[in-house]
Amino acid sequence: MKIGVVVSAGPYTHESSDTAYNFVKAAIAAGHEVPRVFFYHDGVNVGTRLSVPPQDDRNIQVNWSALAKEHGTDLVICIAAAQRRGLLDENEAQRQGKDADNIAEGFRISGLGQLIEMGIQTDRLVTFGE
Amino acid sequence: MSETVKKFFYVNRKAPYGTIFAQEALEVVLIGAAFDQDVSLGFLDDGVYQLVKGQDTKDLGVKNFSPTFRALGDYDVTKLFVEKESLDERGLSADDLDEIMYEDEDDDWAEKPSIRIVSRAEMADIMADQDVVLSF
Amino acid sequence: MSTLHTVNKSPFSTQSLLSCLNHAKDGDTILMIEDGVYGAAKGTGLGDALAARGGAVSLCVLASDMEARGLEASRLIDGVTPVDYAGFVEMVVNNDRTQSWL
Structure with missing residues (x-):
């Protein structure tokens, strides 16, 4: 079965x-497909590659990026929510005249x-x- | 845009302004309208506060998005179900809500109210009849 | 046709569990996750509200969230079943839709 997932709270x-x-790991392990995870509201903050959690804690972004790489899950960050909260990919940073981008591997920004x-x-x- | 028509239900349970959820939920509704799906909105619990008339955010300095609800008819979003018990519990009645109308193209463009006051049991029935539930 | 309801808030901080109980139909499943698991503990002021719907509605709690919070199975309201993530996935699949009472 195909299961879509929305993450709408900050990490x-x-x-x-x-x-x-x-949940997504368990769904994939059970043979289901999770083609896409959509990050909305403060959930977009999961996708910054600049977070540096303490070493003895999990790294939420790294875990998601690894999951995307292993299973091809499309990690989509909502552009409107992302722009409000300072999440940018290279194109958006350029377009908005910002001096940096911060989106992590495996994530993409879209509508x-x-x-x-x-x-x-x-x-x-x-x-x-x- | 798509051959499949699904029943999409937006569950609005949060008050406006204190958090961004109501506003960003409305943004999804507006974008979703372009997909020609069968869309309904449910307003229950604190979500009913989103439709209260007389919202004025000038002094707050944030965007007042309540007028956007009145534009939903132009996007063919015409089913706004508001739970009566949630209104009652908050000392509100239908008269306290904004007037939100749409023009019914199947009825010679007659103006009709988009807001439909439903009981809690009816709200549960509506929820149980959906394909996709987006929860806010 | 049935619905899976998830509740992720403590019933002592928001009305989500109560609202969920008020809208769940016979044959639905309620899964308490995150801080929602506190709603499954017996001896609280909300036990009766849950027990009243138990049976008609199946009541479950996410085991890893219970364990993280030191909530032991022996403290659960009778009829509440702990499930793991695989069980959570099965519930999503076996119900027609999922409503998250955020």
């Missing part, structure tokens, strides 16, 4: 991105249409949020 402050990660499309194309949709 570390809220457990949602951890719960979502554990809310990707969320609706996920709802249309998957069999189930689960939201993890605050």
Whole structure:
């Protein structure tokens, strides 16, 4: 079965991105497909490569990036939510005249249409949020 | 845009301004309208506060997005279900809500209200009839 | 046709669990996750509200969130079942839709 996932709460402050990660791993292990995870609200902050959690803690971004690499899961960060919160890829940074970008490997920034499309194309949709 | 038409239900349970959820939920509704799906919005719990009339954010200095609800009809989003019990619990009635109308193209463009007050049991039935539930 | 409801807040800080119980239909499943697991503990003021829907609605709790919070299975309200993430996935698959009471 195809399962779409929404992460809508910020990492570390809220457990949602951890719960979502554990859920996606379990879904894939059970033979289901998670074609896309959509990050919205403060959930977009999962996708910054500049976070440096303590070494004895999990690294939420690194875990997601590894999952995307291993399973081809499309990690989409909502552009409108990302721009508000300072999440930029190279193109956006250039377009907005900013001096840096911060998006992590395996993530991409795109529009809310990707969320609706996920709802249309998957069999189930689960939201993890605050 | 798509051959599949699914029933999309947006669950609004948060008050406006204190958090961004109501505003960003509305942004999804607006984008989602372009996909020609069967869209309904549910307002329950604190979500009913989103539709209260007379919102004025000038002194707060943030965007007042409540007028956007009145534009939803132009996007063919015409089913705004508001839970009566949630209104009652908050000392509100239908009269406290913004008037949100749409023009019914199947009825000679007659103006009709988009807001439909439903009971809690009806809200549960509506939720149970959806393909995709987006929770805010 | 059934719905999986997830609740991730303590019932002592928000009305999410109560609202969920008020909207869940017979045959639905309620899964308490994250801080929502506190709602599954017996001896609280909310036990009756849950027990009233138990049976008609199946009540579950995410085991890893229980364990993290020191909530032992022996302290759960009768009829609440702990599940692991594989069980969570099965619930999502076996119900027609998921509503998250955020």
